Amino acid sequence: MEPIFALDIGTRTVVGLLMQKNGDGYEIMASARTEHRQRAMYDGQVHDVEEGAQAVRLIKTEVEQKIGYSLTRVAVAAAGRALKTLVASAARQETLPVRWEKEDVLALEMEAVEHALRELAVTAGDAAVSYHCVGYSVIDSWLENQQIANLIGQRGREAKVTVIATFLPRLVIDGLVAVLNRVGLEMASLTLEPIAASHAAIPANMRRHNLALVDIGAGTADIALTKNGSFFAYGMVPMAGDEVTEGICGHYLLDFQVGEKIKRELAHKSQVTFKDFFGTKISVDRDEILNIIRPVVQKLAEQIADSIFDLNQGVPQAVILIGGGSLTPLLPQLLAERLGLPPGRVGIQVRERITGVLGEKGVKGPEGITPIGIGISALEAQGLHYYSVTVNQVQVPIFELQLATVAESLLAAGIQPRSFIGRPGRALTYEFNGEMRVVKGSLGQPAQLTVNGRNARLEETIEPGDQVQFIPGTDGEDAKVRVMDILVLPEGKKITWNGQEEAFCPLLTLDGKESLATDEVKDGSKLIYIGNEDLEALFRQKGLPFNLFATLNLKINGRSLSLTKKRTIKVNGKIVTGNCPIADGDQLEIEETPILVKELELEAAPLIFHVNGQELKYPPQGLYVSWRGREVALEDPVVDGMDLRVEGFKTMPILSELLPLVTLPQQAPASRLVLTVNGQDAEFTTKLHPGDRITVTWG
Structure with a gap:
């Protein structure tokens, strides 16, 4: 295995060492340490790229002088600034029991980290594309639903791992990349400082x-x-x-x-x-x-x-x-006090106490732990392998764990997914004679995408050093429609209706207003069209029910009543009993057998009075029918919508007209007739109203 150049770029100091793995553990072949001349780092974030690069250049040069050859690749670690940590699991089930080799377990771990990435996308939204996974550790492993320390070499059908994955903002990583590029170094591996330090500071058995x-x-x-x-x-x-x-x-x-x-x-x-x-x-x-x-x-x-x-x-x-x-x-004493631990339980780990790390002793004390851990992480392939591609002439970092396709390289470059494929234009929905219709917008144009000059697809695998050119897709046009795009309006006709010549044209309304064929239909519009092809359309335009009977709705003294009268429809002198085409010049006659007022068999109601406590019905003096304040003759036809008032009196009676119907009490000697209406003294000429209470006595 080739040696690894490990670099710990800290806020104050920069430590670098060249390590290799041997049979006894790890060997430090060369090391160097320096400090930033000025403050180039704040809270683990590069703020002055040039100043940070100056310190790294000194380390690189010193190590190269010790080993006698140039260094081009480096393993680094990022501080935990703005760190996001997520726990996720992945499981795989085989049809038959298999032996789980290292590659199988690694693939399962990668899948678990991908699940963590998806969870981060849910919590961080669009900002999730600005994060890189910088490391992970396996928390638990299961085989056949039984917890197990190590899956490698085990045999079974179902395996599961749970990892804790850590993510850092792209800004942190891009700062490190910028510093390394300044001195001609390529990032070969990246991990998180506490993850790296843990490999060196705490043995696995602890x-x-x-x-x-x-x-x-x-x-x-x-x-x-x-x-x-x-x-x-x-x-x-x-x-x-x-x-x-x-x-x-x-x-x-x-x-x-x-x-x-x-x-x-x-x-x-x-x-x-x-x-x-x-x-x-x-x-x-x-x-x-x-x-x-x-x-x-x-x-x-x-x-x-x-x-x-x-x-x-x-x-x-x-x-x-x-x-x-x-x-x-x-610090150790105050930290122990705050946690309530004995002073001996808070201690400092130094490089000198780490077993299994041999070679040069230039890296000493607690500062040497993290760079050694970075080297161990890289040598054990526990860091994230890094390479770069170019997207639209901009270098983009790619981590093999997270990104592998052209589409993902575009995401890493900060290109929004919605620009990958042109979106279709917005659809338009309208209502035509009560039926909902949809007009689709035009399709968008896909993005133009090439890799190394050849046409490429988003799902293609990306390789180190690839040159990606991307032109965003264009959105389609929103749907537009005019009335003439929906229907072709027929020409108007001339007809004769009950002896009167009139035009019979298509009736078109848009959102309640008369419309032309050139009018544009908006989203949510209501279009109503009544043609001029047949008899039924003609009746609809006139607002008449199309049947052989006409329904009359009327009221008599406030009581609703519906009547049906027969209708005869003639087209060009011939009686029709159903729908038929209407041509230009047709003559139509509509005959309806009228219903006369007298056929309603109207009766007037008597007037009710109360005389000496007894109900008295004063019979109608005739039949008087009126509508809208005007008298209606019994021979007049009934008209739809009539509100008839039927009465038996033209005027209200006076008291003397009622007395012949009253049985008077026995007359007392030397008495006179006493009259009251509703408790008030009355005369023979007092005008009465229905419901009046009348007394007639001798007094």
Whole structure:
């Protein structure tokens, strides 16, 4: 196996080493370390590409001088800034029992990571295409529904794995790629710093314990948790050693580099001497500086401890610190206090205690853990293999785990899927004589796509170095339709209707208004068309029911009544009993046998009065029929819609006209007739109204 160049680009320092795998473990063939001249990284994100490239160039040159040949490919790791972590599973079932080899298990793991990607797409929406999968770990494995430590070499029909996959924004990865490209390096493998560090810091046989690994750099503190033999959760705190340095600089008004030097000297000096911004020489006891930085370190310890507790849902058995920031004074003690762990359960792991890593000793202390882990991840093919293609003259990073087709390379380039294929134009829906109709828009034009100059398809596999040219598809036109596109209007006709000549033309209304053939039909429009082809259409245009009987609806004193009268239809003198064509010049006669008012057998109702407590019916004095305030003769025909009022009196009677129908009480001597209407004194000429209460007595 070829050696791997591993590079740890940190916020403060850059460490590089060349590693190879041998029979005893791993060997470091060469290493180098440097610091950024200025702050090129913030919270694990490249902010100054040129400054970051300068540090990487120094490392590359030094390692090349030691080994005697040029380096072109490199394995790197990304910090946990903006990290997204998802858990997903994948299962596969075979018809017959098979032996699950390494390739089969790897394919199953890749499928589980793809499921995590789809879940990320659900939660992040369109932003999901801006994320790269930067690593994963297997949490659990099952064979035939039984949990098993390792599937490789096992035999069975059904296998399942659950992975925890981690994703980083493209911005983080693109920053790393930009730095590497500046110095002529190609990214060969990428993983996440806590994943890489875990391979070096915690042996596999220790991962059955519930441990927390914290990689504390200058800008971020990355966290990884183990339990039951695997890593099951990752997290990140956007605070680390630089916060402590800035606390010293702010208190004494120092340049950042001076503050960083003071922080490092606290580990082995009881008194520190330095010059402030104005050149004043200052000597300070170590304890004084510790009191100054204690609040910042306390805050860092609290954030790390709280994140560990949230990820682990409890306190772990121990915490292992790595990275240059782990040497921050007071941090292990304060972290142990915050978690409630004994001081001996929070410790710093250093390169010197790692077994199985031989060779050059230039990489030392807790800072050497992560670059060694990056090398191990790459040598064991546990990182993500990376290559690049060009899309429309722009280099695009491709991770074999995530992207393999032309379509996916377009996604990686930030091209939206909706531009891959032109969308059809919007359809138009309208209603024609009560029937819903749909007119489709025109089809869109597909995108023009070539790979290395030849026509290609979206599903084709993409290869390293391929040149992709993409012209977006064009959308189709929205549906448009005019009345003339729906129907052809026939010519008008001249007919004679009951002796009157009139035009018989097609009747067309659009959304309730008379329409022309050139009018445009809008989405949701209602089009009503009545032709001029036959007798039925003629009756519909006139609003008449097409049958041999006419229905008359009327009211008599408010009571509804329906009558039917016979209708005779003649076309050109011939009686027709059904629908028939109507030609230009046809003569139509419609004869209806009228119903006379007298045939309604109308009767007037008597007037009801109450005389001396007894009901009295005053008989009608005739039959009087009126409509709309005018008198109707009994010989008049009934007209549809009549509201007839039938009465037996032209005027209301007076009291004297009622008295002949009243049985008077026996007359008393020397008495006179006393009359009242509704309790009021009345005369013989008092006008009465139906329902009046009348008394007639002698008084």
